Amino acid sequence: MTMLPEEPSAKKLGLVIDLDICVGCHACVVNCKEWNTGSEGAPLSDVNAYGAQQTGAWLNRIHTFEVKTDSTAQVVHFPKSCLHCTDAPCVTVCPTGASYKRVDDGIVLVNEDHCIGCGLCAWACPYGAREMDPVEQVMKKCTLCVDRIYNENLPEEDRVPACVRTCPTGARAFGDLGDPESDVSQLVRDRGGFDLMPEQETSPVNKYLPPREKRHLIASDRSQSESSTEQQSPDMNGFWGWVDTTLAKLG
Amino acid sequence: MKAQPAINTQPKVSDEVRQTTCYMCACRCGINVHLKDGDIRYIEGNRNHPVNQGVLCAKGSAGIMQHNSPARLRAPLKRVGPRGSGQFEEISWDEALETATQWLGEIRQKDPRKLAFFTGRDQSQALTGWWAQQYGTPNFAAHGGFCSVNMAAAGIYTLGGAFWEFGSPDWELTQLFMMFGVAEDHDSNPIKMGIGRLKDRGVRVISVNPVQTGYSAVADDWVSITPGTDGLLIQSLIYELLRTNQIDLDYLIRYTNAAWLVIDAPGTEKHGLFSRNADGDPQVLCRTTGQLISHRGRGIIPNLTDATVDPDGVRLVSVFSLMIEAWLSEEFAPEATESRTGVPASRVRQLAAELAQVAFEQEIEIPIEWTDWKGEKHQSMKGRPVSMHAMRGISAHSNGFQTCRALHILQLLLGSVDVPGGFRFKPPYPKSVEMHPKPAGHANTIQPGQPLSGAPLGYPRSPDDLLIDDEGRPVRIDKAFSWDAPLSAHGLMHMVISNAHAGDPYPIDVLFMYMANMAWNSSMNSAGVIEMLTDIDAETGDYKIPKLIYSDAYASEMVAYADLVLPDTTYLERHDCISLLDRPICEPDAVADAIRWPVVELKRNVRGFQSVLLDLGARLGLPGMVDESGAPMYRDYADYIMNHQRKPGVGPLAGFRGTGGESGRGEPNAKQLDAYIENGGFWMHELPDAARYYKAQNADYQQFAVEMGFYDAPAPYVYQIYSEELQKFRLAAEGFGSTQPPEHLRERVHQSFTPLPEWYAPFEGEMVSESEFPIYALTQRPMAMYHSWGSQNPWLRQIHGHNPLFVSSEIARQHAITDGDWVWVRSHHGRIKVQAVVMHALNPNTVWTWNAIGKRKGAWQLDPDAPEATKGFLLNHLIHELLPERGDGLRWANSDPITGQAAWYDLKVSIEKADPNDPGVYPEFPTIEAPGNLIKPASTVTYGVQFQTKKGERS
Amino acid sequence: MRPAWSIIVFTSLSGLGLGLLFWFGLGFVAINDPIDVILFTVLGVMAVSVGLMSSLLHLGHPERAWRALSQWRSSWLSREGVCAVATILCTLIYSVVWYIDGERPSTLGLVVATLSLVTVWTTAMIYASLRTVLRWYHPLTPWVYLALSVCGGLLALNAWEQVIVGQSSLTEITTIGLVIAFAVKLIWWKRAGNQQSESTPETATGLGSLGQVDLLMSPHTEENWLQHEMGFVVARRHIHRLSQIAVALAFVLPLAALWSGVSWLIVLIPIIHFAGILIERWLFFAEAKHVVTLFYGERH
């Protein structure tokens, strides 16, 4: 199974993450941990939980970047989890077959019972989407909440990944990116969705939507504007005249 | 290809789902708690809940870890070592309650003021305030005074309702959203959901904030303002709107006091008051007849322009003309303000133009017929789809009250308050200041063994309502409602400990606190506060604050300073009620309240604080808590929630009352809590369509409000651009009236109580040398952490284990600071050593850090070498509760002069690179011992492993 | 990348062992007595399997290591496992047949030699196929492993001969081996070390069109597993010093010792060389940067 499916599945389930909306609240991160630590696999454990160098296994993380030009600085909150790549290098390097890409829907999973914890798949993943569980010593990664999205024990509207369901701003969308007519594909087309590190040739399924154009100037714009504006004094008589005419209209 | 592993895509999630209310912060979202074998399997948002509609934030999602925290207190504790040592002995509830009853009983019979009862992050103020009232002490408040009272009070005095969680933008209809100084808010999830929805609709979001993170980062337009100058920026915007004739005159006339006439008789006791007719109604000048008439008349078109005289020959001018005089003045031209605000004139113009463009060219109308308070019928509801929101960025400054008033006036000029697309009130707001009680507890009304005549907190309307004695001395320990802070509607929690320590205005005997970490992050000058708590009176040999009772659920820094600890449950183990009588959770279109109930079994010897309080009340024989025979009236809080009535038919919960499930008013219902549980933990009742907007002036809404029990008769009103209440205080400062400010405060009261808001520079910046302390220092709320109490959470503390100081690239350049450098930060009060990170998207004169991440060693069951203590820090060590000494030897509180709001964000500092060979935070405090009976924290957490047996069972 | 000792020891030791077996397979080994065949086999196989064992230490679940043999169709790690096992098995058969027959089964020997090289190649390809680690992702990487392995084997062989026969005859060829290995490594250092990464924080985030991208806040304030594993940083001056030591130990000193004619020195050469290779291997990891660090504020 460590080979990628010979025929990539037509169905490509994945996430679309809107960088224009994400406020960096970490809700998706913690809810993901909460859902998955009680899931079928081993718990997502934490070490030094109450001490120094606290750390643990998570399937989703939020980075915060500053994007700068000479006159602008834009803070971008950047969620990152497994992109369920079509050409997933993490799968092909796995010596045991524990890592595999599902034939049905393209979800990349780890069979924890077979995983030897060699870590090679994490080396192969360009995105840092795999983390070794510090206690169980098996590889952990986003499952796309495969135990939610098909789960008939959940109400239909809840059959979406935990991170998507919980995201307060709605910055995360879930769907079939293999279907050009799906909502998510539409979104990607409309908003110029892009791949992370295309040069790594992993063909990620997950897409990112860019921040829309902003006026996030940093202080240096002050001097420019000063010269470009000239002061206009208010015209008192004109103002009272306007008030009078307006009142007349009301009456 | 071999077959792929068969995986269980259909696991059973839980045995049972219980719906209650989150309490990882004050937003109070609805949650579904999934239980499996008695353990919490998963917590998710409740989709039907009005607040969060299914979403859940990071903190809420970490509830499992909070609930299972090793820092949870386990039993009542009696201090056995010195204060602050953390040495305690476990005692029984009987002993604890007896001790408290004895301490409190004695002073109640002698002088109930000797009890100061302050309740921090209380969500049951309807109970705790009432308890204080029944006990008979005026010394009660919750955390509002150091939190956002500027916002709350400015809202009430101006609009009859505040931003905060008392109103919200019309997320569905607004076309432009402007935010001032918001990082996270109490309305955490709703704001995020709202911003998300605006983005979906392509609506522009503008954020005015010195720091660009979170909401400001996704804003389409980020305005990097110099801290403390929003009032100026807003007045510049007003100037621009006036200059370009872009204001909503019709709205101003109908819904505000713009047309009201003000007496212009400088030097007299009437100057600046409204001209009133014989019935006491404010008057306007009729444009057609030239007569003075009551503003209550229908269809009046007033004359706004011309001054007039009353029958006594006194000159009268309209509020509107005063506004024009005040704001159409060159001093507010964008060019004149840009150097102070840091917002270029061109951008101010752009912003003003944008506001006007959306307000006036994108007017919306929804076809709902409604009747206004004068009986006039309107075919539709007209909306100006500009909405605004503000939080502590403007409120936590010493000019915050007036800044917030200015902001409300800007909204009114645009005609966008409680209209479609604008800022909307959430019932039971709006409610004019007249409808709010005045503070009770006048010096001569306090009687030993007797309850107070009313609630300790309220809204004074003139100097006569102040709580001062005949010599003008404060009645309250926090000096609320005194000339120090006349409109301190939420009290001044941040002054309690220092005043009690100084015995000023008088010493107290028992300090009773609930849910406030005053020995650490909620105090200014934390090190000083720690000293005050442990300071010994040389005469008595006892502590200066002799007895300290504290209720916390966890081993916080504050616990170590208590003499008696009343351990609370976690939020999943107790009954609570989120009441309309307190800070409600309503939506603009619906009235709502909610409960918490024990969804997991309690396995420690702890009790819900509210039940304990009722028990104490009964032991003390407080009226309303015992029946005629002296027996307790309420079994516990749950019993109280269902059976207590404030007035006939109105109780803590408004839903499922009576036998027929009445809403709002109705007899107590013994099955009420069951009905709430059945309904998902909350109750919601939608407003009729005609009542949805213009609530303050809307006859349909007023009727609805009466039915719901918000008040007993319709109480419509118009918004107060010009505040006569403030003018009354000003007149007192000018020497009129029987109650006047003491000499040392006269000038300050006169300057700050302007009936139209005026901007003044924040006090600290004015009092310290600009060259010595040129830099502004702020904190922000991290979205994934709640004050001090999130650090005990192993998940959240991985996200925020310590906090750097973010310094602007400009400051970094000046001081050659690079990421990771240790820097000394100095204020007039102290110095700290911290690690810096350089940030570009930041006001050039500003540094900031995350709030309350730094921890005291030993607290919260964290290892003493946890990064929270070794790298994390508090800015609070630089902030003093008093301003630097003035020439006259007096020190003013570091607060807003009107409301007493703590001016956290006035802080000015200097920065200097530290010796790289001497890294580490300064100051360091000795480790405090945790109470000995706590469970030992595990080093490894594998939550969910208990479900593993189940995991094997593939279905 | 974090230089984990288990992996360093594994690649170095099994590399050396496989080098030995390569020459052994070719019959290029001094045998005085049939028992020497067994002795030599034990030496070579020991080196390879101690290396393998050490690599197992690196695993979270060594008890499941056998599963790693299953994915030879796509995984270099799996291929390495398969090849290593095959090499060891063939060697054992080869040497038993040789010992019993007293005659070297040369075809089988060829198989052993080939398998040895292939195993080294597969080990190297584990690294060389990782696009995420640019320094490794270079066509020369497997050649370096191969050259070092073969050269190491040669040095050991030379020492063996010195011990068994009391003198060594491989000075010239060993010199050639050393020079070639050194040259290959040198070229690798120049080439692989100076590749310009296509991946940048800008491509990692896709935000390059908006400006320069820098990390402001990490997702977590303390180091996590990813950073621990892939964010290893070592000061440039340490790298410089260590590379000098590595070159000295692995190549220069062995060369000098080889030509010194001092017999005990000649016996010590493999050990000196091996010490150099350990440092070389440490640097191989320590100097390599993983693209994931771009998300954590690094710029390659």
Ligand SMILES: Nc1nc2c(c(=O)[nH]1)N[C@H]1C(S)=C(S)[C@@H](COP(=O)(O)OP(=O)(O)OC[C@H]3O[C@@H](n4cnc5c(=O)[nH]c(N)nc54)[C@H](O)[C@@H]3O)O[C@H]1N2
């Ligand atoms: N520098 C700086 N300082 C600030 C601020 C700032 O912006 N900058 N903000 C200020 C503001 S606005 C506020 S509101 C304060 C907040 O500061 P605090 O009021 O101190 O808030 P918390 O840290 O949340 O602590 C409240 C206490 O409640 C306890 N607690 C939690 N859950 C329960 C429970 O269920 N029952 C009981 N009985 N106790 C419980 C916690 O353990 C904790 O000890 O901080 C203020 N301090």
Ligand SMILES: Nc1nc2c(c(=O)[nH]1)N[C@H]1C(S)=C(S)[C@@H](COP(=O)(O)OP(=O)(O)OC[C@H]3O[C@@H](n4cnc5c(=O)[nH]c(N)nc54)[C@H](O)[C@@H]3O)O[C@H]1N2
């Ligand atoms: N996650 C989380 N949520 C919380 C809390 C928490 O601790 N964690 N605390 C709760 C409490 S008690 C409160 S009071 C609320 C507070 O909610 P907020 O008011 O949203 O929180 P603060 O972090 O105080 O944010 C103040 C913002 O104002 C900006 N600011 C500072 N000075 C100025 C200024 O002069 N002008 C302008 N325009 N902006 C300025 C700061 O940069 C910051 O972004 O949050 C509540 N919600």
Ligand code: SF4
């Ligand atoms: S993101 Fe990483 S872990 Fe996920 S499929 Fe792609 S390479 Fe594999």
Ligand code: SF4
């Ligand atoms: S860590 Fe597990 S999943 Fe990853 S490559 Fe190794 S065996 Fe495969």
Ligand code: SF4
């Ligand atoms: S899809 Fe599920 S597993 Fe993946 S990041 Fe979201 S919540 Fe986590």
Ligand code: SF4
């Ligand atoms: S929950 Fe949504 S808004 Fe919050 S960090 Fe995740 S993606 Fe961003």
Ligand code: SF4
């Ligand atoms: S905002 Fe978060 S922590 Fe606060 S009540 Fe809602 S879910 Fe709970």
Ligand SMILES: [Mo]
């Ligand atoms: Mo607050």
